Amino acid sequence: MTDDDIIQLIENFAFDAGPVVAERRNRGFTLIHAETGVPIARLRPLGRNDLYEILYWSLWKERWAPFGPFGRTALPVEQAVRVIAEASIFWAVV
Numbered sequence: 150m151t152d153d154d155i156i157q158l159i160e161n162f163a164f165d166a167g168p169v170v171a172e173r174r175n176r177g178f179t180l181i182h183a184e185t186g187v188p189i190a191r192l193r194p195l196g197r198n199d200l201y202e203i204l205y206w207s208l209w210k211e212r213w214a215p216f217g218p219f220g221r222t223a224l225p226v227e228q229a230v231r232v233i234a235e236a237s238i239f240w241a242v243v
Contacts, residue, residue: 166240190233
């Protein structure tokens with residue numbers, strides 16, 4: 150899957166909280182709420198089996214932090230986008 154395919158998949162997903170744009174930045178993709186400009190999540194490729202680590206913006210740490218009950222969560226991009234859409238931590242600041 151190319152970068153453009155991933156960006157298109159993210160932007161075409163029907164998020165309940167509104168439209169999301171995706172940008173290729175550094176070593177991954179940043180998801181931004183299209184209406185507010187607030188960063189929602191980051192997807193960082195792990196370099197194996199098309200898995201992406203899911204990160205959220207930590208207001209406490211003021212940096213991207215791993216999402217998940219035991220630290221790092223890695224999923225294929227389609228599943229990662231569904232997790233982001235459903236988990237409230239990504240939408241708390243929107």
